[in-house]
Amino acid sequence: MQRILWADDEIEVLQAHVLFLQSKGYDVITVTNGDDAVAKINEAPYDIVLLDEMMPGKDGLTTLNEIKDSHPQTPVIMITKNEEESLMEEAIGKRIDDYLTKPVNPSQILMACKKILDKKNIISEKRSQEYAVEISKLSISLMNMNTPDDWIEQAVKIFRMDMELDASTDSDFRQILYDQRKESNKEFCKFVEKNYSAWLADRDNSPTLCTDIVPKYVVPNVQKDEKTILVIIDCMRVDQWFMLEPFFYEWFNIEKEYYYSVLPTATPFSRNAIFSGLFPSEIEKRYPQYWALNDDEASLNKYEKELLELQLKRHHIPPEKDVRYVKVMNNDDARSLEKNINNYLSADVLAIVINFVDILAHSRSDLPILKEIAPNEAAYRSLTSSWFEHSPFMAIFRKIAETKAKTFITSDHGSVRGLHGTKVIGDRETSTSLRYKYGRSLKVDKKHAAIVKDPEDWKLPSKGLNTNYIIAKEDYYFVYPNNYHKFINHYKDSFQHGGISMEEVILPLVKLEGK
Incomplete structure (x- = not known):
């Protein structure tokens, strides 16, 4: 049943309208002021909001702002006695989806709701x-x-x-x-x-980076003896989080911040940076047993729990604190986590790594059926939302909400749609990634890639003498001259990571507190 939230200080004289909508199969919740409207929509999701423009206290436009700040995807219909064009232009500029002028009859309300809920509306001229x-x-x-x-x-x-x-x-x-x-x-x-x-x-004058996540968000809570959960959804972009966020409204109060991934924006570098609190070259120097630069990148993330424990130790977290780590690679892993979630939630610190989005990005370039299902970024976002909605994580997060643990969701890097190939020249020892490479004397068009001649400047490990890195910019990806056109066509329009783009570098940091 679709849910409608109706905010009007004269709602008692609109009961006929409410009953009419209920008779058409809608669940209608009513409030009489803006504060209650904001409170209600933060308690549970609604399919549409009917909002009176003139209410005592917090008026309709102010309420609209607050609703759109926290629930930007929720459609809002403004109902007003004022027909002034300037007012309506201001409201439309604030992203209302439609407006009606009082007096309104029940059929007008029904048609306005159906137009939006049936998704037949298009962006208006204004x-x-x-x-x-x-x-x-x-x-x-x-x-x-x-x-x-x-x-x-x-x-x-x-x-x-x-x-x-x-x-x-x-x-x-x-x-x-x-x-x-x-x-x-x-x-x-x-x-x-x-x-x-x-x-x-100069870390005092830099943005928040991957290395700051645990000391800035996890450690302070653990020091206060608060149970803390860190969830990393590998390869999740900001827009993908925006698609997932509404699923959390019912169970959590949500705060969002944003930060920068380290470079390259690839799991061995960025996720290890989160768990270790160190940059890649620092991991190699301090803990060489946990780092060996090679093409088997998956092996570089074998020791995330060990790196997390070492980081917590450096921050003087007592060793008796129970630190647990679980990596979810597939649906069987997710169901196992759901089955054992109560056991995991007894830990003082729980780290959960979810690999689905990363697997989706990689699989899309190899499986034609996935490219057909998600031919563009809108469909890619939608597929991410559909996965989450029907996954065991819905039940897992519902259970987390009940614990009142301090919970943080983030990503290690995003992805970008690779649309342009650029030639790269390197020897046989050069790494194989599409959006970044390291090797000896690599050559590429500097308009298409950042060339890091001294890896230590970017705190990157070296693989012998004369190692340099190239990191793709914008939506470029690297292709060797041999079979150039074959690989250009194979990887074009695939979601890739490792490079420099807003989609890969800028990441969400979401704080959740159970209601």
Whole structure:
């Protein structure tokens, strides 16, 4: 049954409308003010919100802002006595999905709801104009992107706007946003390439990185004897989290922050950085038994629990604290975790690694059927949402919510849709990844890749003398001259990681507290 939240200070005179909607099969919850509306939508998900524009206390536009901040995908219909065009333009600019002018009859309400709930609505003309203005603002803002936070704000806006277009058939806007996204990524890569080594040299003036996650979020809670859970969804992008977030509204209060992955944005480097609290070259120097640079990248993540325990020890966490770690590679692993979740939740520190999204990204380039199911980023996001909804993790997180443990969800890196190949020249000892490589005297077009001549500048391990790294920028991927066109076609339009792009580098850090 679809659920409607109706906020109106005169709701008692609208009972006929409420009964009419209920007779049509809708579950209608009513409140009389903006504060209660915000509280209700934070308690449980709703399919649509009917919002009176004129309410005492918190008015409709203020309430709309708060609802969209926490639940951007929830459609809102504004109901107003005011027919002034400027007011409606302001409301539309704040992403309402429709509006009605009082007095309204029950059939008007029903049709407005059906139009949205049946997903037949398209972006209105005024909303389209507003959308064009927002795209223009993205372009203008590129001239003033000076800090890591500026780029986080830009990236999140682009991801949100891209998701808004999922419900639209307007291909023109999709192309315009793609062009703007490409230009933003070009400038973002320049920004990261210019500043990355300085961030590593002066950590007091750098953005939050993978190495900061455990000391900044996990350790303080463990020191206060609070049970703490760290969940890493490997290869999860910010927009994929936005798709998963609504599943958590019923059980958790949610806070979001964003941070930067280390480079390369690949699991052996970035996830080990989270668990160790160290950069790759530091892991190699301190714990050589847990690091050996080779093409068998999976082997580099064998020791995540050991690295986590060593990191907690460096932060003076008592050794008697119960630290547990579980990696979920497939549905059988997920069901095993669900079956034994009570046992795991007794730990003081629980780390859960979920590999589905990473496997999905890799499999899409190898299995034609997956590329047909998820031909674009909108479908890729939707597939991620569908997986989660029907996975054992729904029950697992519901159980976590009951414990009141401090819970954090993040990723180690995102992924980008590889659309352009670029030639690389290297010897037989060169690593095989598509978005980054290390080896001797590698050659590539510097417009398409960051060239790291001295790995230590980027705190990367060396594999003998003259080792250098190349890290792909924007949506480029590396292809050798031999069989160039064959591999260009094979890997084109696949989701890849390891490089520098907003999609790979900027990551969500989500704090969950059970309700």
